[in-house]
Amino acid sequence: MQENVTLAQGLALHQQGKLAEAERIYQDILRRQPDEADAWYLLAVVASQTKRFAQAVELFERAIALRPDNADAHFNLGAALAALRRPTEALAGFDRAIVLQPDHPGALLNRGAALANLGRLEDALASYEAVIALRPDLAEAHNNHAAALAALGRPADALASCDRAIALHPDRDWAHFNRGNALRDLGRFEDALKSYDAAIALKPEHAGAWNARGTMLAKLGRLEPALSSYDRAIGLQPGMAEAFNNRGAALAELGRYEPALADYDRAIASRPNHAGAFKNRGAALAALGRLEDALADCDQAIALRPDYAEAHANRAAALTNLGRIEEALISCDRAIALKPDLAEARYNQGACQLALGDFENGWRGFEARWSYRAGAVRPDLPGPVWDGAAAIDGKTILVSAEQGLGDTLQFCRYVPMLAARARVVLDVPPSLRRLLSTLAGVAGFVTAESAPRFDTWIPMMSLPLAFNTTLASIPAAVPYLSADPERSAAWRHWLTSLPGRKIGLVWAGSPFSRQPRAQAMDRRRSMALADFAPLAELPGLSLISLQKGDAAAQARTPPAGMPLHDRTDELDDYADTAALIEALDLVISVDTSVVHLAGALGKPVWVLNRNDQCWRWLRGLTDSPWYPTARLFRQATPGDWAGVMRDVVAALKG
Numbered sequence: 001m002q003e004n005v006t007l008a009q010g011l012a013l014h015q016q017g018k019l020a021e022a023e024r025i026y027q028d029i030l031r032r033q034p035d036e037a038d039a040w041y042l043l044a045v046v047a048s049q050t051k052r053f054a055q056a057v058e059l060f061e062r063a064i065a066l067r068p069d070n071a072d073a074h075f076n077l078g079a080a081l082a083a084l085r086r087p088t089e090a091l092a093g094f095d096r097a098i099v100l101q102p103d104h105p106g107a108l109l110n111r112g113a114a115l116a117n118l119g120r121l122e123d124a125l126a127s128y129e130a131v132i133a134l135r136p137d138l139a140e141a142h143n144n145h146a147a148a149l150a151a152l153g154r155p156a157d158a159l160a161s162c163d164r165a166i167a168l169h170p171d172r173d174w175a176h177f178n179r180g181n182a183l184r185d186l187g188r189f190e191d192a193l194k195s196y197d198a199a200i201a202l203k204p205e206h207a208g209a210w211n212a213r214g215t216m217l218a219k220l221g222r223l224e225p226a227l228s229s230y231d232r233a234i235g236l237q238p239g240m241a242e243a244f245n246n247r248g249a250a251l252a253e254l255g256r257y258e259p260a261l262a263d264y265d266r267a268i269a270s271r272p273n274h275a276g277a278f279k280n281r282g283a284a285l286a287a288l289g290r291l292e293d294a295l296a297d298c299d300q301a302i303a304l305r306p307d308y309a310e311a312h313a314n315r316a317a318a319l320t321n322l323g324r325i326e327e328a329l330i331s332c333d334r335a336i337a338l339k340p341d342l343a344e345a346r347y348n349q350g351a352c353q354l355a356l357g358d359f360e361n362g363w364r365g366f367e368a369r370w371s372y373r374a375g376a377v378r379p380d381l382p383g384p385v386w387d388g389a390a391a392i393d394g395k396t397i398l399v400s401a402e403q404g405l406g407d408t409l410q411f412c413r414y415v416p417m418l419a420a421r422a423r424v425v426l427d428v429p430p431s432l433r434r435l436l437s438t439l440a441g442v443a444g445f446v447t448a449e450s451a452p453r454f455d456t457w458i459p460m461m462s463l464p465l466a467f468n469t470t471l472a473s474i475p476a477a478v479p480y481l482s483a484d485p486e487r488s489a490a491w492r493h494w495l496t497s498l499p500g501r502k503i504g505l506v507w508a509g510s511p512f513s514r515q516p517r518a519q520a521m522d523r524r525r526s527m528a529l530a531d532f533a534p535l536a537e538l539p540g541l542s543l544i545s546l547q548k549g550d551a552a553a554q555a556r557t558p559p560a561g562m563p564l565h566d567r568t569d570e571l572d573d574y575a576d577t578a579a580l581i582e583a584l585d586l587v588i589s590v591d592t593s594v595v596h597l598a599g600a601l602g603k604p605v606w607v608l609n610r611n612d613q614c615w616r617w618l619r620g621l622t623d624s625p626w627y628p629t630a631r632l633f634r635q636a637t638p639g640d641w642a643g644v645m646r647d648v649v650a651a652l653k654g
Contacts, residue, residue, distance in 0.1 A: 006025055006028070006029055007025075007026075007029055007036070007038060007039060007042075009025060010022045010025030010026050010029070010039075010042065011042065013025065014042060014045075014046065019046050019049060019050060022042070022046060023043060023046045026039045026042050026043040026046070027043065030043070035066055036066075037063050037066035037067040037070070038063075038067075040059055040060075040062045040063035040066065041059075041060070041063035041067075041070065041072070041073050041076075043059050044056045044059030044060040044062075044063055044073075044076065044077075044080075045076060047059055047080075048076060048079065048080050048083075051083075053080045053081075053083040053084050054084065056076075056077075056080040057077060057080045057081060057084070060073055060076055060077035060080060061077065064077065069100055070100075071096075071097045071098075071100035071101035071104055071107070072097070074093050074094070074096040074097035074100065074107075075093065075094060075097040075104060075106055075107045075110070077093040078090040078091070078092070078093025078094040078097065078107070078110060078111075078114070079093075079110055081093060082110060082113065082114055082117075087114045087117040087118050088114075088118065090110070090114045091111060091114040091115065091118070094107045094108075094110050094111035094114060095111065098111065103134055105131050105134050105135045105138060105141075108127050108128075108130050108131040108134070109127075109128070109131045109138070109140065109141055109144065111127045112124040112125070112127035112128040112131070112144055112145075112148070113144060115127060116144075116147070116148055116151070121148050121151050121152050122152070124144075124148045125145065125148045125149065125152070128141055128144050128145040128148060129145065132145065137168055138168075139165040139166075139168040139169040139172055139175060140165070140172075142161045142162070142164045142165035142168065142175075143161070143162065143165040143172070143174055143175045143178055145161045146158040146159070146160075146161035146162045146165065146175075146178050146179075146182065147178055147181075149161060149182075150178070150181055150182055150185060153185075155182045155183075155185035155186045156182075156186065158178070158181075158182040158185075159179065159182040159183065159186065162175055162176075162178050162179035162182055163179070165178075166179065171202055172202070173198075173199040173200075173202040173203035173206055173209070174199070176195050176196070176198040176199035176202065176209075177195070177196065177199040177206065177208065177209050177212070179195040180192045180193070180194075180195030180196040180199065180209070180212055180216075181212070183195055184212070184215075184216065184219075189216050189219045189220050190216075190220065192212075192216050193213060193216040193217065193220070196209045196210075196212050196213040196216060197213065200213065205236055206236075207232075207233045207236040207237035207240055207243070208233070210229050210230070210232040210233035210236065210243075211229070211230060211233040211240065211242055211243040211246060213229045214226040214227070214228075214229030214230040214233065214243070214246055214247070214250070215246055217229060218246070218249070218250050218253070223250045223253055223254050224254075226246075226250045227247060227250050227251070230243050230244075230246055230247035230250065231247070234247070239270045240270070241266075241267040241268075241270040241271035241274050241277065242267070244263045244264070244266040244267035244270065244277070245263070245264065245267040245274060245276055245277045245280060247263045248260040248261070248262075248263030248264045248267065248277070248280055248281070248284070249280055251263060252280065252283065252284050252287070255519055257284045257287050257288050258288075260280075260284045261281060261284050261285070261288075264277045264278075264280055264281035264284065265281070268281070273304050274304075275300075275301045275302075275304040275305040275308055275311065276301070278297045278298075278300045278301035278304065278311075279297070279298065279301040279308065279310055279311040279314055281297045282294040282295070282296075282297030282298040282301065282311075282314050282315075282318065283314050283317075285297060286314070286317060286318050286321060286520070287519075287520035288520070289520075289523070289524065289638065289639070291318050291321050291322050291638065292322075294314075294318045295315065295318045295319065295322070298311050298312075298314050298315035298318055299315065301314075302315065307338055308338075309334075309335045309336075309338035309339035309342050309345065310335070310339075310342065310344070312331050312332075312334045312335035312338065312345070313331070313332070313335040313342055313344045313345040313348065315331045316328040316329070316331035316332045316335065316345065316348050316349075316352075317344070317348055319331060320348060320351070320352060320612060321524075321612040321638075322612065322638075323611060323612055323619075325352050325355055325356060325619060326356075328348065328352050329349060329352045329353070329356075332345050332346075332348050332349035332352065333349070336349065343368040343370075343371030344368075346365050346368035347365060347366065347368040347369050347371075349365045350362045350363070350364065350365020350366040350367070350368060351365070351366065351615040352615070353365060354366065354615040354616070354618075355615040355617075355618060355619050356618075356619060357471050357618055357619075359464070359469055359470045359471060360468075360470065362615075363464050363465035363469065364465065366461070366465070367462065367465065369403075369461070379400045379402075379427075379457070379459070381398065381400065381457050383454065383455060383456055383457060384456050385456070385457060385458060385459075385462075386456045386457065386458045386466060387466060388465065388466030388467060388468065390456070392421055392422040392455070392456060393421055393422065394422070394423075395422050395423070395455040395456060396422065396423040396424075396425060396443075396452065396453065396454040396455050397418060397422045397423070397424055397425075397454060397455065397456050397457060397458065398424075398425050398426075398427060398446070398452070398454040398456075398457040398458075399412075399415060399418070399424060399425070399426050399427070399457070399458055399459075399460050399463070400427045400457060400458070400459050400460060401426070401427060401428040401429065401432070401460050402459050402460055402461055403461065404510070404593060405429065405431070405432060405574070405593040406591075406592060406593035406595065406596040406597075407460070407461055407596075408428055408429070408432055408436075408460060409432070409481070409574075409593055409596035409597050409600050410596045410599075410600075410616070410626065411460045411461050411463055411464065412426075412428075412436060412439055412460065412480075412481075412600075413475050413480045413600070414460075414463035414464070414467060414475065415439050415440070415441050415442060416439065416440040416441045416480070417467060417475060418441065418463070419440065419441020419442070419443075420441070423443045424441050424442060424443055425442075425443055425444045425445065425446065425452045425454060426442055426444075426445050426446070427445070427446035428445065430447075430573070431573045431574055432573070432574050433445050433447075433573075434573055434574075434575040435481060435573070435574040435575040435578055435597075436481070438481055438482040438483075439480065439481060440480070471625055474625050474626060476625060476626060476627070476628060478599065478600065478601070478602035478627065478628060478629065479600060479601045479602035480600055481578065481597070481600040481601055482578075482601070483575070483578040483579045483581070483582035483601060484575060484578075484579050487575075487576070487579035488579045488580075488582040488583050489583075490579075491579055491580045491582075491583035492583040494567075495542070495544075495583055495584070498542035498563075498565065499540065499542055500539070500540035500541050500542050501540060501541055501542070501585045501586065502542050502544060502583070502584045502585045502586075503541055503542070503543055503544065503584065503585060503586045503587070503588055504543075504544045504545075504546040504580070504581060504584045504586070504587040504588070504589070504594075504598075505529075505532060505543050505544065505545055505546060505547065505564070505587075505588055505589070506546045506547050506587070506588075506589035506590060506592055506594045506595075507526070507527045507528060507529050507531065507532060507547060507551060507554070507589075507590060508522075508526035508527060508528070508547065508549070508551035508554075508590065508592075509522045509525050509526050509590060509591070509592045510522060510549055510592070511549075511550070524610045524611075524612065524638070524639075525590050525591050525592075525609075525610045526551070526590055527590055527608065527641050528551075528554065529547075529551075529554040529555065529558060529559065529564075530554075530559055531641045531642070531645060532559065532562070532645065533559035533560075533562065534645045534646070534648075534649050535562065535645075535648075535649070535652075536558075536559050536560065536561040536562040536563075537561070537649075538649065538652055538653070541563065541652070542563055542565065543562060543563055543564045543565065544564075544565050544566075544567075544580070544584060545564055545565065545566040545567075545568055546568065546571075546577060546580070546581070546587065546589070546594050547568065548568055548571065552566075552568055555568070567580075574593075574597060577594065577597060578597060578601055581594075581597060581598050581601055581603055582601055582603065584603065585604070586603075586604045586605070586606065587603060587604070587605040587606070588605075588606045588608065588648065589605065589606070589607065589608065590607075590608045590609075591607060591608070591609055591610070591613065591614060591617075595607050595627075595630070596627075598629075599624070599626065599627030599629060599630050600627075602628075602629055603629060604629050604631075605627065605629060605630050605631070606630075606631045606632075606633060606648065606651070607624075607630055607631070607632050607633065608633050608641075608644050608648070609632060609633065609634040609635065609644075610634075610635055610638070611634065611635040611636070611637060611638040611639075611640070612638070613632075613634055617632055617634075631651070633647050633648055633651075
């Protein structure tokens with residue numbers, strides 16, 4: 001009888017939260033009566049409550065050995081095993097508890113969690129539904145039910161379960177957090193952000209909510225606030241690999257690749273098997289031109305997660321930049337097999353096919369540019385998009401420019417073909433309108449003051465697909481654009497005062513300040529004027545700057561002995577530049593819009609290409625099917641502009 005009283009006293013202390021005192025009483029009882037099952041059980045409960053889970057497992061097993069029919073002991077044993085991340089053994093404990101007490105809500109709830117941890121999501125869902133049938137007022141059951149639905153790809157159903165959990169207990173941070181996840185999966189990023197904010201308001205130290213909040217801000221393009229959210233998550237949980245990875249991704253999106261690399265390194269140090277961090281680090285390394293290192297990281301990501309479609313796509317991009325096109329295509333195919341709607345893989349596949357001259361397949365893949373390329377925003381215009389098949393005779397079609405100015409100059413060649421079937425109006429940047437008014441078949445332009453009516457429309461770079469363009473059917477007749485003859489004559493008059501051959505130079509492209517991926521490409525394609533120094537050693541040349549933008553300032557300090565003349569302040573638009581080019585003997589340029597302008601005018605143009613040259617120049621050619629007057633020079637290895645200039649000098653001497 002004395003022991004029973006002491007056990008009751010221990011239980012009273014236990015219920016008051018005086019765990020250490022209760023534990024001493026249970027231990028005292030067991031010294032005097034080692035077969036007291038309840039004392040073993042309560043001692044195990046104290047061990048669990050004080051997070052001594054390994055000890056708790058041993059104690060629960062002692063209690064169960066003495067009283068095998070104690071459902072709560074089996075349930076709590078399962079909970080301790082779950083805390084030790086032993087879900088299979090935990091599941092056995094919960095199952096035994098349910099056999100002994102089929103209406104045990106705690107066992108059913110935790111059984112669902114164990115099943116979810118084992119990846120048996122449908123079984124977990126059934127377990128949660130059994131709990132809800134018993135206890136419809138149990139908010140945690142609805143919340144866990146929502147998490148399982150979300151993992152099964154049913155975000156709308158998950159949202160409904162979260163709402164039920166919140167209706168029962170509005171002050172539960174985890175319910176708001178899971179609601180945010182469901183809204184995120186539904187693409188409702190602003191609403192998801194509000195749910196994460198609600199979770200944080202209830203529990204400011206919720207690191208996962210801060211991390212998820214950052215992800216939503218990044219999705220919404222608010223990258224600096226996203227960085228602040230990731231900082232909060234990391235401050236609360238310094239080893240949070242996902243927050244480091246996400247912060248790195250935001251930094252990379254801002255073009256800050258070096259600090260992004262540091263964050264990916266921290267993510268990998270915290271979680272060495274973090275495939276996403278390896279994939280992202282590879283992308284950052286590629287942006288910095290470290291292509292072999294980038295490829296190694298892609299390979300590591302794939303080794304960790306063979307079905308990682310995005311890693312295969314990044315591997316393809318690295319291989320493309322290394323000039324290994326056939327291997328890149330294999331990686332593209334693998335990425336698409338794993339994730340058929342992965343735009344970056346489809347786009348890169350199309351670009352690789354175009355580079356190899358497979359236009360039939362390449363133009364179709366190139367349509368994925370809208371979903372992948374930074375800055376490629378498909379116009380949201382009324383009416384149907386023309387696909388090349390629909391009848392357009394007698395109708396008005398709007399052709400919308402896209403991407404760079406050079407792309408417009410290259411593909412506007414299709415307008416005369418289109419004008420043979422329909423009335424064509426163009427939506428192009430103001431700097432091109434005066435020049436493109438010389439294009440045959442242009443009926444008008446979209447301007448700020450005028451928006452002509454049209455029946456159908458097409459993005460300009462979709463015209464090759466609409467016309468089923470092959471290598472043999474490229475409309476390559478030049479010139480298809482014309483310079484103002486009076487303005488050209490004025491330039492020619494000035495140029496006659498200069499000695500020798502008159503050669504226009506362009507040494508750098510546009511930095512694309514808001515497009516980090518394009519910035520990385522621009523760094524690879526651009527030279528410095530100093531790289532043209534070997535031209536100063538050649539007699540009989542007069543070099544004319546055609547360089548615009550920030551890099552034009554280099555013309556003020558040309559290499560020693562270089563006869564460079566700069567009147568680019570007189571070039572207000574592309575019609576002005578066309579007039580000057582028309583008066584020149586030759587244009588030598590890196591891969592910029594000036595190349596396409598010179599080619600469209602039918603002027604000799606030498607294109608200085610980076611090693612991973614654009615798909616449009618094809619592979620292994622020194623001429624171009626797009627521009628009969630073009631000659632191509634390509635880096636033998638990445639960054640080797642010196643080798644390119646040696647070839648140019650040799651060609652000029654020849």
